[in-house]
Amino acid sequence: MSVIELRGIKRHYVLGDIVVKAIxxxxxxVDEGEFVSVMGPSGSGKSTLMNILGCLDKxxxxxxxxxxxxxxxxxxxxxxxxxxxxxxxxxxxxxLLSRTTAxxxxxxxxxxxxxxxxxxxxxxxxxxxxxxxxxxxxxHVPFQLSGGQQQRVAIARAxxxxxxxxxxxxxxxxxxxxxxxxxxxxxxxxxxRGKTIVMVTHEPEVAAFTKRVITMRDGSMISDKPxxxxxxxxxxxxxxKRANSLIARAxxxxx
Amino acid sequence: MTAFKxxxxxxxxxxxxxxxxxxxxxxxxxxVCSVIxxxxxxxxxxxxxxxxxxxxxxxxxxVMPMRGPEAINTLSRADVKKIRTExxxxxAISGITRGSFDVVGxxxxxxxxxxxVEPDYLVIKNWGVGTGAFFTEQDLASRSKVAVIGKTxxxxxxxxxxxxxxxxxxxxxxxxxxxxxAEKGSTGxxxxxxxxxxxxxxxxxxxxxxxRNLGMIAISVVRDDLMDRAQTEIDTILRExxxxxATATAxxxxxxxxxxxxxxxxxxxxxxxxxxxIAGVSLVVGGIGIMNIMLVxxxxxxxxxxxxMSVGARRRDILFQFLSESVILSLMGGMIGIVLAVTLCKVLxxxxxxxxxxxxxxxxxxxxxxGAVGIFFGYYPARKAAGLYPIDALRYx
Numbered sequence: 001m002s003v004i005e006l007r008g009i010k011r012h013y014v015l016g017d018i019v020v021k022a023i024x025x026x027x028x029x030v031d032e033g034e035f036v037s038v039m040g041p042s043g044s045g046k047s048t049l050m051n052i053l054g055c056l057d058k059x060x061x062x063x064x065x066x067x068x069x070x071x072x073x074x075x076x077x078x079x080x081x082x083x084x085x086x087x088x089x090x091x092x093x094x095x096l097l098s099r100t101t102a103x104x105x106x107x108x109x110x111x112x113x114x115x116x117x118x119x120x121x122x123x124x125x126x127x128x129x130x131x132x133x134x135x136x137x138x139x140h141v142p143f144q145l146s147g148g149q150q151q152r153v154a155i156a157r158a159x160x161x162x163x164x165x166x167x168x169x170x171x172x173x174x175x176x177x178x179x180x181x182x183x184x185x186x187x188x189x190x191x192x193r194g195k196t197i198v199m200v201t202h203e204p205e206v207a208a209f210t211k212r213v214i215t216m217r218d219g220s221m222i223s224d225k226p227x228x229x230x231x232x233x234x235x236x237x238x239x240x241k242r243a244n245s246l247i248a249r250a251x252x253x254x255x
Numbered sequence: 256m257t258a259f260k261x262x263x264x265x266x267x268x269x270x271x272x273x274x275x276x277x278x279x280x281x282x283x284x285x286x287v288c289s290v291i292x293x294x295x296x297x298x299x300x301x302x303x304x305x306x307x308x309x310x311x312x313x314x315x316x317x318v319m320p321m322r323g324p325e326a327i328n329t330l331s332r333a334d335v336k337k338i339r340t341e342x343x344x345x346x347a348i349s350g351i352t353r354g355s356f357d358v359v360g361x362x363x364x365x366x367x368x369x370x371x372v373e374p375d376y377l378v379i380k381n382w383g384v385g386t387g388a389f390f391t392e393q394d395l396a397s398r399s400k401v402a403v404i405g406k407t408x409x410x411x412x413x414x415x416x417x418x419x420x421x422x423x424x425x426x427x428x429x430x431x432x433x434x435x436x437a438e439k440g441s442t443g444x445x446x447x448x449x450x451x452x453x454x455x456x457x458x459x460x461x462x463x464x465x466x467r468n469l470g471m472i473a474i475s476v477v478r479d480d481l482m483d484r485a486q487t488e489i490d491t492i493l494r495e496x497x498x499x500x501a502t503a504t505a506x507x508x509x510x511x512x513x514x515x516x517x518x519x520x521x522x523x524x525x526x527x528x529x530x531x532x533i534a535g536v537s538l539v540v541g542g543i544g545i546m547n548i549m550l551v552x553x554x555x556x557x558x559x560x561x562x563x564m565s566v567g568a569r570r571r572d573i574l575f576q577f578l579s580e581s582v583i584l585s586l587m588g589g590m591i592g593i594v595l596a597v598t599l600c601k602v603l604x605x606x607x608x609x610x611x612x613x614x615x616x617x618x619x620x621x622x623x624x625x626g627a628v629g630i631f632f633g634y635y636p637a638r639k640a641a642g643l644y645p646i647d648a649l650r651y652x
Contacts, residue, residue: 056565056645077569084567095562095649099271109566111260157566 001068003164003196004030004053009062011048022048023059024219030165030198035191037207038200040216047169049216050200054087054167055079067164084112088158092170094150096142096157102129103138106157113161128156132186148179155186165196172206181240184209184233209233261572265580268556269587279548280588282541283628287592287621288599289534294617295600297527299610301520308516312381314346314479315512316486318472318493321505329497329506330469332460335373337496338474344485346477349376350469352459358452360423360432361413367405369425369452371459379475387419387434395455400462402430405449406438428462430454482511531617538621541588542628549581549636560640561648574641581633582626589625593618 011023023045030036040046051057052064055071056079064071066086074082083089088109096105106125110116116124129138132152142150151171158166168187172180188209191197199210207213208231215223269276320328335350342348352371357364374389376382390401402423409418418432439448460467476485486509493507494500553560560573596618600611 051646054565056649077571080564080567080569083565089565091649095558095565097559097562108563112563112567112569112572161567 001032002029002065003032003034003067004028004198005063005065005068006052007063007065009049009052009059009064011045011052011057012060021219023052026062026219026221028214028221028224030196032196033191033194035187035197035211036199036214037210037212038198038214038216039202039204039207041202043218044216045219046200046216048219050167050169050198053198054089055082080112084109085161086164088155088161088163088166090151090154090158090166090168090171092173094142094147094154094174096150096153098142101139101141102134102145102153102156105142105153106160109157109161124160125156128160129153131159131190132156146179147175148182151175151179151183152186155183155190159190159195165198166190168197168199170201171199172201172203178237178240178244180206181233181237185237188233209236258575261575261579262583264576265583268580269583275548276584276587279545280541280584280591282544283538283585283588283625284541284592284595286534286538286541287589287625288596289537290531290621290624291593291596291613291617292599292603292611293530293534294527295596295611295613296603296609297523297530298614299604299612301523301527302612303610304519304523305516308512308519311512312379312475313512314476314482315379316474316476316482316489317510317515318474318489319508319510320468320470321507327506328466328468328470330472331467332457332469334493334496335469335472338472338489338492341492342485342488344476344478344481344488346475347375347378348472348474349373349379350456351376351471351473352456352464352468353470354459354463356426356452356463358408358412358423358425360421361416361418363412365408365411367408367411367450367452369454369459369463371456371464372453373456376453376473379473382439383437385435385437386417387432389434390455395457398458398461399455400428400430400458401433401455403434403436403453404432405436405451407447407449408452409435425452425454426463482513486511535624538624538628542585542632545581545585545629546632546636549577549633550639552580553577553636553640556640557643557648557651560643561645561651564643564645565649570641573643574637577637577640578630578633581637582629585625585629585633586622589622592625593622 006026006028009023009026010021013020013022026049038046038049048057052059055066055074058072062072066082071079071082089095097108103122103125106128107121110121110124126135126138129135132155134149134152134156137145137149142153145153155166171187172183175183184206187197187199191211197210201207208227208229210227212224212226214221318330320330330350332350335348338345339348349372354369355366356369357366358369373395374391377384377389384403385406387403389403390399394401402425404412404418404423412418412423413421418435421432423430423432436449436451436453441447454463474489476482490505490509493509494505497506499505563573597613600613603609604611
């Protein structure tokens with residue numbers, strides 16, 4: 001069964017007299033274990049698509065089945081429940097609560113979940129942080145962490161409820177090359193463990209680390225291709241570090 | 256999300272902005288504090304007045320002429336005489352006439368209250384003479400021009416020197432000072448009781464008063480528990496004396512101390528209520544302050560609300576979070592206000608000498624009111640927060 005099943009999705013905004021057709025009919029299905037990137041220039045409708053996938057917005061027309069469940073009819077509270085249980089968000093700007101420790105940030109979705117005891121919450125939050133390699137920084141607040149580390153906290157938060165899929169919106173947009181590679185390596189690792197990931201990006205080199213690339217333009221999907229080559233971000237990261245240290249050494253020799 | 260967690264979140268965000276939280280609660284702090292202090296001062300002075308009136312003697316009855324535009328003063332010496340001879344329960348009785356006069360004597364002049372009384376008046380008032388001897392029934396009969404002066408008058412006119420035997424002029428009539436009254440202090444309302452001159456009643460009626468009628472008849476009853484009977488007895492005698500039937504409207508009123516206490520405490524109670532109401536307004540203003548800051552806080556934390564919504568917070572989770580924040584803010588303000596009020600009352604009593612009486616009911620009511628203010632004024636901002644769209648909230652910069 002598909003995790004995500006979009007059928008004939010349209011999303012129109014009415015701005016005064018003008019109707020903006022952000023998405024003009026889109027069909028998409030994503031299976032469990034896939035790693036999909038959505039690409040396209042700004043204005044192509046990818047943000048709208050991501051809002052709909054994240055149950056933050058409702059399509060004007062069409063149905064969206066999430067693990068077979070029709071979300072199109074959900075009221076705002078039901079949508080909140082779906083977001084809580086089935087979707088893990090990772091944002092470009094990290095969107096962590098400031099002045100709140102990593103572990104409390106990761107616990108946040110569990111506060112709003114039903115049927116979790118607080119001891120269980122702690123344990124799950126710690127496990128999620130360990131999975132993203134931040135087991136040593138449980139009690140750091142965001143400003144004590146690097147961008148990459150903040151994004152790891154956000155990823156841990158996205159995974160802590162064991163959602164149907166992780167929805168990442170430009171997760172590397174605010175990161176430098178090394179951190180980007182780190183995050184992509186983490187995503188690949190999580191995907192390798194069976195997590196379904198949908199990622200919106202406009203960087204082809206980032207999309208290259210996913211398994212399937214969907215390209216949008218003017219509200220429609222213009223291509224849907226599997227990624228060939230199977231580049232590993234972990235390898236690229238190694239390469240990058242080696243190259244950097246060579247440059248540093250060479251620079252040191254000349255001066 | 257459990258209630259406990261909501262309260263924890265609220266406390267965390269309140270303590271994150273300590274200064275702002277304090278300033279936000281300040282309106283409530285001042286409101287609660289002023290309500291409690293106002294009522295405490297009001298009730299305290301009410302108790303003191305009651306106590307002071309009671310300390311004058313609970314066995315006192317005053318007969319006053321009816322007041323009003325059409326009323327004619329008909330209390331006379333004859334009434335006093337009749338009561339004195341016929342009433343069985345009267346211990347002491349004195350007709351009184353009273354006026355304000357410029358008094359010249361010693362080295363200066365002084366405006367004071369001059370009372371024409373009978374010697375029994377000292378018994379009724381439980382008062383005594385400091386130096387000299389009070390005038391007697393003979394002085395009344397002979398209309399002697401003698402005066403007994405209060406401590407304050409003695410000081411104002413004669414300073415340190417002994418006034419006894421000196422001559423003073425009340426209005427245009429010369430009097431001889433025969434005694435100085437013992438010091439009595441001021442009343443609960445702050446009137447100086449020693450600022451007085453007493454002269455024989457008949458002398459006053461003949462020389463000072465424009466009318467032949469009495470301003471008041473003061474009576475003390477033999478025992479406290481006979482007050483009602485004494486009052487009826489006096490009423491009967493006066494009706495006879497004034498030729499009134501038992502059902503006719505009297506042209507005088509007979510009041511005992513209990514009535515006077517009731518009147519006095521009624522007045523101060525209304526005053527207390529008025530003060531409390533004014534202070535209550537400041538509580539409402541404090542509530543508006545909370546609403547203002549909560550609205551700012553909702554705008555400021557739009558992104559946080561967006562994050563919470565994106566990870567699954569329902570509208571009511573957000574609503575309750577902000578609502579509990581404003582309620583906690585106003586309740587904490589209430590607590591601080593109570594502590595401050597209790598301290599302030601202690602200070603007022605200890606250093607200013609103002610009597611205060613803190614009523615636990617008032618504390619409970621103002622704390623409850625503070626909580627209600629928190630809910631009332633917190634609801635609108637909380638609903639605004641809960642009504643945000645997650646997408647807009649997340650994008651908010």
